[in-house]
Amino acid sequence: MVEELLLMAVDSARQTGIRFADARIFRHHRLEHISVRNGEPEVMSYGDEPGVGIRVLGPGGWGFASSTLLTPASVRETARTAVALSRLARARKTEVPFLPESRTPREGSYETPVREDPFAVPLEEKLSLLTEAERRLHVAPAIKSAKAEFTAWQEDKEYLSSEGASYHSLITHVGSGLTANAISGGEAQRRSYPNSFGGDFAQAGFEFVRSLDLLEHAAECGREAVRVLKAPQAPEGTMNLVLGSSQVGLQVHESVGHATELDRILAYEAGFAGTSFVDAASRGKLRYGSPEMNIVADATIPGALGTFGWDDEGTPAKRVPLVTKGLLSGFLSSRETAARQGLTESGGTMRADGPLRMPLIRMTNINLLPGDHSFEELVEEARDGLYMETNVSWSIDDKRLNFQFGCEVGYTIKDGELGELVRNPLYSGMTPAFWGSLAATGDESTYHIWGLPNCGKGQPTQTMHVAHGAPAALFTGVRVRGAR
Amino acid sequence: MPTQRSRTSGKGNDPIDRVLSSVTGAADVRHLRERWVTLRVANSTLYQPIFENREYLSLRVIVDGGRIGTATTTDLSTEGVAALAKRAEAGARNAVRTQGFTHLPRPDRVPTPTIRVRRDAAQGDFASKASELFAAIDRAGEELGKSRVAGVYNEGFQQLSVGNTEGIRRTSDRSVAQASLLLEDLSFDPAVSGWAEAASWDPRKVDLAKLGEEALSRVPREKVHRVPEGKYDVVLGAPAIAELLNMLSYGGLGAYSVEEGWSFQGGASRKAVISPKIQLIDDPLSPLGLPEAIDYEGVPARSRKVFDRGIATGPSHDTLTAGRAGGRTTANAVPPEAPYASFGPLPRHLSFLPGEGTFEELVGGIRKGLLVTRLHYVRFVHRKKTIVTGMTRDGTYWVENGEIQYPVANLRMTESILGILRRTDLTGKALRCCGDERGFFAPVVPDLRARKVAFSSATIF
Structure with missing residues (x-):
């Protein structure tokens, strides 16, 4: 049935002047979210939203239409709508270059290796785990609220293009985490495990959630929330800064991942997400950071949230260097933007967050490669300064230059050793100068691939799942202060 | 663009009735039908024209006076509704009792307020709205040294029906039109820009050519200076x-x-x-x-x-x-x-x-x-x-x-x-x-x- 609808979608779009068409049908687009807050289930939610999205490249440019109605009549109508939209600007004679399809197998299947289907694990087991973990966060009266949450997503989709490419994907993502909120008087502090904003996420089954060992870590998470509530304010000044792995991951996300999206660079997101300080002609020339800085976009890493078989325009997953020894070496690109930029192939990063939305250039797994310093060596090399971990606040300008990030906790560094806990630490800077101050990157023991399920972009807004491999890292001469 | 009818429309086939008759215990259901068009402009071209047609059900079930589960689906078939009810009830049965829950909203004599709405929103071919965008782009090209226009026009219609086991049944239609335009003059380095945005329940009141004029009036004709923090x-x-x-x-x-x-x-x-x-x-x-x-x-x-x-x-x-x-x-x-x-x-x-x-x-x-x-x-x-x-x-x-x-x-x-x-x-x-x-x-x-x-x-x- 789905295969027939898919053929119908693409055939209906093959009309005069249409250069290219593709369709994605989601048999299932599932989401399960359970959160327990202060002993009660805040959310026990399950959703399944199948649908179809059809994209065409016509004489006036692109047209895209989508529907949740998976009937033959609706699919044909959706295709006709996409064609009609692609003709809206035909009188403007806009050229849209588009690279031919990749010479890979034209049919294939990709499936997340899952040991334990997260949707099949009994609800009572998931709820029991979260309820007990949440209970253990309440270590003191100062913990006024706490939360334990679990999320699983699954997309079962078929892709077909007018070029004949046909792919099936069954992709499963899961994640879980804890949050303890300590509040006293006018002060409020939060501590999360293993990361903020819902925890950590991976392309895996429920075995990933078990591996987080929430019960084991809950009490310490709660205790640290209480400790940071009573901690002194973070110091202010220009100093050496060691960032924990998850914060380095977010720094990569905001100041490298988004900045190297070729649609942003070419001003196709100027009205909303913004553009980039990176110039399209600066590949191989722009000094992005110190020689310690090596960043790749790698959609082939098993288990990472930004991994897939093919992107949403049929390009196979690949590994693309973005920054090599501190020099800009590549972009996140699509078949259209690669053609615009004179590249020979797409970077394979066109992704949509569901059947109803048009694919855009999105991050995959954007990773800062590890170096050779243990965490202790990073701190020792810093001598004096601050260590910060776990993001709590993030903001960056629309060209990805001026940023300010806040973390849940900081520790002073004195004489090469971690000192006292401090609260509300913030750091700020300008992207190339900040990455230029990267003095050392942590080794594999400090490296982790963090799943990030909440990357927003596009109009209508899409929320994409991406990942960042990141070691701890040492930056010198960074502006630091405390939020007051 | 066409209006796609719900496959569940018709007397006796109301999705809310079907869902409520599928569950035991207290429940409320939302049935949302919506259609949206989005016209995105970038680099002074119509870049992403998008149409979306969506219909979904959202069910909340409450058992034992406070155990709550929710589920959603876009599958309004008999099987889809049955699966929806099963999922929400399973969630509720496994939930801990929520403190403070007394009852779902009950019928009262308060009438559903009358609001302004355009029921023909997000229908038609959108050629006129595209023309307004092209006019704004052309005007910027005439007035600015080296212009670049970006922006968006969104237009949508939503029909939200809510029903519950206490007897509440209300439906409300809603229309939304929203737009923004960013005009840049790239002959300055860095570029100077002007921005304007508007939103209304009435798409006719979001005049894109006028919005373009407003953005144009805000584009400075001189270079950017710096001021300290x-x-x-x-x-x-x-x-x-x-x-x-x-x-x-x-x-x-x-x-x-x-x-x-x-x-x-x-x-x-x-x-x-x-x-x-x-x-x-x-x-x-x-x-x-x-x-x-x-x-x-x-x-x-x-x-x-x-x-x-x-x-x-x-x-x-x-x-x-x-x-x-x-x-x-x-x-x-x-x-x-x-x-x-x-x-x-x-x-x-x-x-x-x-x-x-x-x-x-x-x-x-x-x-x-x-x-x-x-x-x-x-x-x-x-x-x-x-x-x-x-x-x-x-x-x-x-x-x-x-x-x-x-x-x-x-x-x-x-x-x-x-x-x-x-x-x-x-x-x-x-x-x-x-x-x-x-x-x-x-x-x-x-x-x-x-x-x-x-x-x-x-x-x-």
Whole structure:
């Protein structure tokens, strides 16, 4: 049935002047979210939203239409709508270059290796785990609220293009985490495990959630929330800064991942997400950071949230260097933007967050490669300064230059050793100068691939799942202060 | 574009009836049908024209007087509805009893409010709206040295029906039109720009050519200067105020933020936290905004003071949080499923009453300071203190002796939202709806003037 609808979608779009068409049908687009807050289930939610999205490249440019109605009549109508939209600007004679399809197998299947289907694990087991973990966060009266949450997503989709490419994907993502909120008087502090904003996420089954060992870590998470509530304010000044792995991951996300999206660079997101300080002609020339800085976009890493078989325009997953020894070496690109930029192939990063939305250039797994310093060596090399971990606040300008990030906790560094806990630490800077101050990157023991399920972009807004491999890292001469 | 009929339409085949007859225990159901068109402009071309047709069901089941489960689906077939009921009931049976739940909303004599709506929204071929966009692009090309136009036009129609086992049954139609245009002159380095945005329940009132003229009038004809970080008297444009109000809604005006202790409203303090001159209400019915007649529990929407003489009047509630607080719902329920459920009830239609100042008077009262058009990437730095950080964007200007002097490079504002509203000495007469793309947040706001606003760093463009 789905295969027939898919053929119908693409055939209906093959009309005069249409250069290219593709369709994605989601048999299932599932989401399960359970959160327990202060002993009660805040959310026990399950959703399944199948649908179809059809994209065409016509004489006036692109047209895209989508529907949740998976009937033959609706699919044909959706295709006709996409064609009609692609003709809206035909009188403007806009050229849209588009690279031919990749010479890979034209049919294939990709499936997340899952040991334990997260949707099949009994609800009572998931709820029991979260309820007990949440209970253990309440270590003191100062913990006024706490939360334990679990999320699983699954997309079962078929892709077909007018070029004949046909792919099936069954992709499963899961994640879980804890949050303890300590509040006293006018002060409020939060501590999360293993990361903020819902925890950590991976392309895996429920075995990933078990591996987080929430019960084991809950009490310490709660205790640290209480400790940071009573901690002194973070110091202010220009100093050496060691960032924990998850914060380095977010720094990569905001100041490298988004900045190297070729649609942003070419001003196709100027009205909303913004553009980039990176110039399209600066590949191989722009000094992005110190020689310690090596960043790749790698959609082939098993288990990472930004991994897939093919992107949403049929390009196979690949590994693309973005920054090599501190020099800009590549972009996140699509078949259209690669053609615009004179590249020979797409970077394979066109992704949509569901059947109803048009694919855009999105991050995959954007990773800062590890170096050779243990965490202790990073701190020792810093001598004096601050260590910060776990993001709590993030903001960056629309060209990805001026940023300010806040973390849940900081520790002073004195004489090469971690000192006292401090609260509300913030750091700020300008992207190339900040990455230029990267003095050392942590080794594999400090490296982790963090799943990030909440990357927003596009109009209508899409929320994409991406990942960042990141070691701890040492930056010198960074502006630091405390939020007051 | 065509209107796609629901496959479930027709007498005796109402999805809400079918769902309610499939569940045991208390339940409420939302049946949402919506269609949207989005026309995105980039690099002075129509870049992404998009049409979306969506129909879905959202079910909340309550068993044993307080065990709650929710489920959603876009599959309205018999099998889809059965699966929906099974999932929601399974969630409820496994849930711990929620404290404070008393009952779902019950029928009353309050009629469903009448709101302004265009039922033909997001139908047609959109050629006229595309032509308006092309006119704005061409006009910018004529007027600016080297123009680049970006922006978006969104138009949608939503029909929300809510029914529950207590007997509530309400349906409300809603239309949304929203647009923004960014005009840049690339003959300057860095580029100078002008921004304009508008939103209305009536697509005819969102005139894209006129919006283009407004954006064009704001494009400076001279290069960008730099000013250092510091505290400045500022005129904040309506889009900037809207962004701050949306953050305040989520961060401190909803029941969850009070229950969790994050809200500035925590504690028994009844002192003024913003300027008593500011009249701020939550007004879902305002024809100046993007009206909604009912909330997601089917309760008739109504306006409510959010601050009274500068004092916060208490958080927004749905029936669940109202039960916990011992009060009544304020008709601010959001959909009960993820991701909305984590927000809890929110005031989404924050509206200023008109102030007394013209734009010239707002700017005229600044000896040395800034005019900020809008803010980008605003995030909480300290939620309880309502401190946020965000960059200025798309038109920041130096003001001296009451007159706009020249564009300046963007600055990072790191400030308390309540602090800004406390140090506001004049609000504008003219109100503008700065709703988001789907009208979820739809504040109606003026420009305003605030004193000593902190900017913590600057950028170079």
